Amino acid sequence: MVKQVTQPEGPQVVIEVWSDLGCPWCYVGKHRLQAAIAQRPDAERFEIVMRSFELDPGAPQEPEKNETSFIRAHGGTAAEVLQAERQMQAIARKEGLEFSLDRLNANTFDLHRVVQYANDQGRGFEFFSSVQDGFFAGTLNPYAPDTLAGVAETVGLDGQRVREILASTEYSDRVCADRDEGLELGAVGVPFIVLDRRVAAPGAQKVLVYDQLLEQVAGPVPRVRVS
Structure with missing residues (x-):
């Protein structure tokens, strides 16, 4: 007979994710983290x-080609950017993710302000994830x-409320505070993940590593045994 060995559900575990829209490794890392969580019965x-973390606070408001944005911020040539993009693609x-090479980049501060509103409504991750997935798929203008x-x-969420926020400066202080806190906690870039305020994970880790980190902060998953 196969029996499920159950364990107490345990307390809620908060995973804070410092991220930015156009960061490819944030996109991949997010899905790896989701996969690690999804495979747990709890x-x-x-x-x-x-959590908000602009990688390029000085980026222009007007969208520009991805290679133009990268070269402006980091240097290099268009050929080098294309090669790196193809490798990331x-x-x-x-990993089953769409990845368009034809993307435009611009300042993400306003997006982060809407994410802050979405967080207040308990929908921050869902909102950001939907925008980012559409952005990398090439189907959405963020x-x-x-x-x-x-x-x-x-x-x-309330679409009209989002329009009001975008037409104002609401949540600006919180976007800046998030980035400052991330730096204080040790972030030198994104993705930067803090689990239960006890464990930090810089960079996009493999699913197995995220699984180990989840077990570290939440305990092992329930096991199945034969008896």
Whole structure:
């Protein structure tokens, strides 16, 4: 007979994710973290909270080509950027993720302000994830207010409220505070993940590593045994 050995559900575990929209490793790392959580029978214990971290605070408001954005911020040539993008595309596709090479980048501060609002409504991760997935798939313009309002509505948020936020400066202080706190905790880039305020994980880890980190903060998963 196969019996499920159950364990107490245990307390909620908060996983804070410092991330930015156009970071490819944030995109891949997010899905790896989700996969690690999903394979646990106690997946509902884990709450992912998005934290804001602009990688390029000086990026222009007007969208520009991905290679233009990268060269402006980091140097290099268009050929080098394309080669790196193709390598990242191969990694993403190997994990079942869409990855368009035809992306535009711009300042993400306003998006982060909406994420802060979404966090207040308990929908921060769902909202950010939907925007980022559409962005990397090449099916969504994250810099258009109407687009963000539409995505917000799909995850149960008030689209009109999103438009009001984008037309104001609301949540600006919180976006800046998030980045400052991430730096204080040791983030030198993103993704940067803090589990239960006890364990930090810089960079996009493998699913197995995330699984080990989840076990470290939440205990082992329930086992199945034959008796």
